[in-house]
Amino acid sequence: MEGVIYLDHAATSWPKPPAVGDAMLSALEIAGANPGRGSHRMAVQASRVLFEARKSISNIFGIKNANDIAFGSNTTEALNLAIQGSLREGDHVIATMAEHNSVRRPLEYMRRLRNVEIDYVPVDASGAIDLMQMERMFRSNTRLVVCTHSSNLLGSILPIGEISLLCRKHQAILLVDAAQSAGVIPVNVQQLGIDMLAFPGHKGLLGPQGTGGLYIAPELDIEPLLHGGTGSQSEALEQPKVRPDRYEAGTPNTVGIAGLNAGVKHVLEMTPAFIYQNEWELTQHIMDGLSSVKGIRMLGPEIGQPRTGLVSFTVDGYDSAQLAFRLDRNYGIAVRSGFHCTPLAHESAGTTATGAVRASVGYNSTREHVEVLVKAVLELTGTD
Missing domain, CATH: 3.90.1150.10 (Aspartate Aminotransferase, domain 1)
Known part of the structure; x- marks a missing residue:
């Protein structure tokens, strides 16, 4: 404009970088079929679009296996998948006062649906948290810690590495909301000890709206948010166990993901x-x-x-x-x-x-x- x-x-x-729109138009023209739903060349090309994007995202987040990335429409969907898929009846969750409603509302829904208990760690006016206070909140039934990497109001950056150490000590899962950090702050899920990372495509990764995803550590088996067609194991009544199919029911946004791949490549070039x-x-x-x-x-x-x-x-x-x-x-x-x-x-x-x-x-x-x-x-x- x-x-x-x-x-x-x-x-x-x-x-967006010009390459984003170019990639989307190219995908629409030559990869406009359903990925994983056929063996003709357009379907294969569509599958290749998703494969290449997973590789790029793996590179930017230090992910060993690209199939541990589940694509979705935005960070909100990814957070809902992570929260609803991992919490069980009576679990305890620790979050922070810096969280976006994309975290708070699914958590409060789990409080009503599954009697989940929630503690919110206070943040001071600068957006900092007291790690000692956070540690005192851990209980025997603490299953999940949800933490924004950076506040979308305060701009503060939370100490993910230190929080990860607390999670390891107390055997809790760490879910990080990277809405404000993906593509902007160097993130390596292996080095930081992140179990699940929810990321948007349309912010710092420079992709189009309607794209995003969730990294899920290979040792975690969370329940799918959506159930339906995946193009694989179609004879089975349940969602397939194989990744990423387990978490990607329905036709994906192949065109958007092509744009996301181009955006991520641009970020990788700039660093x-x-x-x-x-x-x-x-x-x-x-x-x-x-x-x-x-x-x-x-x-x-x-x-x-x-x-x-x-x-x-x-x-x-x-x-x-x-x-x-x-x-x-x-x-x-x-x-x-x-x-x-x-x-x-x-x-x-x-x-x-x-x-x-x-x-x-x-x-x-x-x-x-x-x-x-x-x-x-x-x-x-x-x-x-």
């Missing part, structure tokens, strides 16, 4: 470490520039501290939704306002009554983009 300064990458990255450093520097520039606004409060880690590529803020006397609206209409700047589907994080930050404006940078954001944002906020608040 002409004239838009897009700073809403934490919701969906845009624009997540490079992308993180660039985004971090841009957030520091935003925070430095906005610091002179009277009555502003910037959420999450202090300037100079690690964070993912977003800055959420409030300004005394200004409605967050109105500020975001004016940034769009008067300056052509796309940001997000409201509660960002994470009420627990707003509770921790003390912004339940006001919500917040969130500006989030991406792989293609520039210093010029954030300088326009800073100048606009200064003008709208009468600082400049």
Whole structure:
């Protein structure tokens, strides 16, 4: 879209690398059949699209067996598969106050459906957790720990490696929500000890909307979320045990996955470490520039501290939704306002009554983009 300064990458990255659209069009034209449902050349080509995408995702997350990746439509579906598929009657779960509703709502559903017990580890205003407090929450029936890698409101990065050690000590499964970290923070599931990793295709991996998936460690056998046709073992009444078929009932989004593969390849070329450093520097520039606004409060880690590529803020006397609206209409700047589907994080930050404006940078954001944002906020608040 002409004239838009897009700073809403934490919701969906845009624009995509040109190769993403090219790959999707190519798949539509030459691989438009159902993968795994025939032996003709178009069906084989469609299967190859999925195979190549699994290989790319394995490379970016350090996954040994690509068949341990189950594709789905988004992170939310992946989290539901992981949570509903692994919890049993009376299990105990530990999550954090930084979680998105894509974690909280399935957990609360399991509380009602299977009498699952849940504890939420508090986070402070900067988004940090107390690992000693987390450890005290473990019980004999703690089966699952669910943890966002990075808060979509605060930008804080949680210590996944340390949390994994606690899970190993107490024999609990670790599920990580990588909605804000996939493609942005280097992630190796083997090195970090992650049992399940839910990831979106449409954010830091630069793929299209309607794509995502779940890594499931080979020693885990969770129940499928969907039951139906897989193109394999069609004579059986139950879902096949073989992966990834067990978790991928129905016709997949082959065209979208082709685009996702192209996006992941672009990230691998740039490297997540490079992308993180660039985004971090841009957030520091935003925070430095906005610091002179009277009555502003910037959420999450202090300037100079690690964070993912977003800055959420409030300004005394200004409605967050109105500020975001004016940034769009008067300056052509796309940001997000409201509660960002994470009420627990707003509770921790003390912004339940006001919500917040969130500006989030991406792989293609520039210093010029954030300088326009800073100048606009200064003008709208009468600082400049």
